[in-house]
Amino acid sequence: MKIVIIGGSGLIGRKTSTILKSEGHDIVSASPSTGVDSVSGSGVAEALTGANVVIDVTNSPSFEDRAVLDFFRRSTGNLLTAAKAAGVAHYIALSVVGADRIRDSGYLRAKRVQEELIEAGGVPFTILRATQFFEFLDGIAGSGTEGDVVYMSPSKFQPVAADDVAATLADIATSAPKNGAVELAGPEASSLAKFIQSYLSSKGDTRKVIPDPDATYFGAVLDKDGLAPVAQFIPGRTRFEDWARSS
Numbered sequence: 001m002k003i004v005i006i007g008g009s010g011l012i013g014r015k016t017s018t019i020l021k022s023e024g025h026d027i028v029s030a031s032p033s034t035g036v037d038s039v040s041g042s043g044v045a046e047a048l049t050g051a052n053v054v055i056d057v058t059n060s061p062s063f064e065d066r067a068v069l070d071f072f073r074r075s076t077g078n079l080l081t082a083a084k085a086a087g088v089a090h091y092i093a094l095s096v097v098g099a100d101r102i103r104d105s106g107y108l109r110a111k112r113v114q115e116e117l118i119e120a121g122g123v124p125f126t127i128l129r130a131t132q133f134f135e136f137l138d139g140i141a142g143s144g145t146e147g148d149v150v151y152m153s154p155s156k157f158q159p160v161a162a163d164d165v166a167a168t169l170a171d172i173a174t175s176a177p178k179n180g181a182v183e184l185a186g187p188e189a190s191s192l193a194k195f196i197q198s199y200l201s202s203k204g205d206t207r208k209v210i211p212d213p214d215a216t217y218f219g220a221v222l223d224k225d226g227l228a229p230v231a232q233f234i235p236g237r238t239r240f241e242d243w244a245r246s247s
């Protein structure tokens with residue numbers, strides 16, 4: 001099967017490509033460095049010619065509200081137009097748990113726009129919404145740091161290993177389109193503050209995390225459900241402690 005991974009040079013793109021190649025699929029890893037720019041549309045039609053499946057794991061270079069909205073709107077529009085023209089049988093995109101619920105985050109609003117374009121795009125699809133990757137915890141900790149202290153929301157949090165995200169995308173790529181969204185979260189839920197403290201302690205980082213209900217998540221106010229799934233989800237296999245020990 002020919003599977004095109006847009007954003008194939010990124011964290012999830014590389015891992016997904018490795019799994020699908022090991023299963024014998026014909027993988028095209030596309031990104032600006034291979035001449036494929038989903039925002040301008042340059043190289044997209046050529047990359048998608050003959051593709052059975054497209055996996056969109058691109059990310060915006062800027063997380064500023066307007067820039068990220070512009071990125072996902074243009075990129076998704078170009079990818080869907082090319083996918084339809086190429087007769088792609090399954091269009092898969094990676095979104096974020098809470099994109100349909102958390103309206104206070106400009107990034108998540110942009111991800112919801114991406115989802116809506118796919119839902120209306122006329123190509124059979126599956127959206128995988130994942131929670132935050134373990135690999136992203138460092139960035140989250142940095143966002144709340146003031147000196148030796150990290151202010152973090154006590155809202156519910158259930159991050160997942162990037163390896164489990166890639167494995168789930170690979171499973172989806174070899175299954176029938178769901179024409180809907182499925183959610184993936186880690187096997188353990190706690191609070192954002194507790195997870196970040198565990199992460200820092202596992203690295204020998206002496207910063208102290210203060211649970212603070214007023215602390216925002218990259219500017220967004222979280223409710224008690226926070227960034228965790230509120231309905232059925234696929235549980236990731238990797239426990240945080242095992243990931244931290246091996247990374």
Ligand SMILES: NC(=O)c1ccc[n+]([C@@H]2O[C@H](COP(=O)([O-])OP(=O)(O)OC[C@H]3O[C@@H](n4cnc5c(N)ncnc54)[C@H](OP(=O)(O)O)[C@@H]3O)[C@@H](O)[C@H]2O)c1
Pocket residue numbers: 006007008009010011012013030031032033036037038039040057058059060061094095096097111129130131132133136
């Ligand atoms: N971080 C999290 O915790 C989290 C949680 C849930 C879902 N997600 C979603 O996961 C997705 C992938 O995340 P990631 O961490 O794997 O991203 P990443 O490592 O930053 O990789 C992003 C990829 O997008 C490519 N890209 C950027 N601009 C492009 C363009 N104009 N045209 C084509 N490709 C372009 C990059 O190519 P270059 O290498 O050439 O720049 C790179 O391959 C995102 O959509 C994000 O919303 C993230």
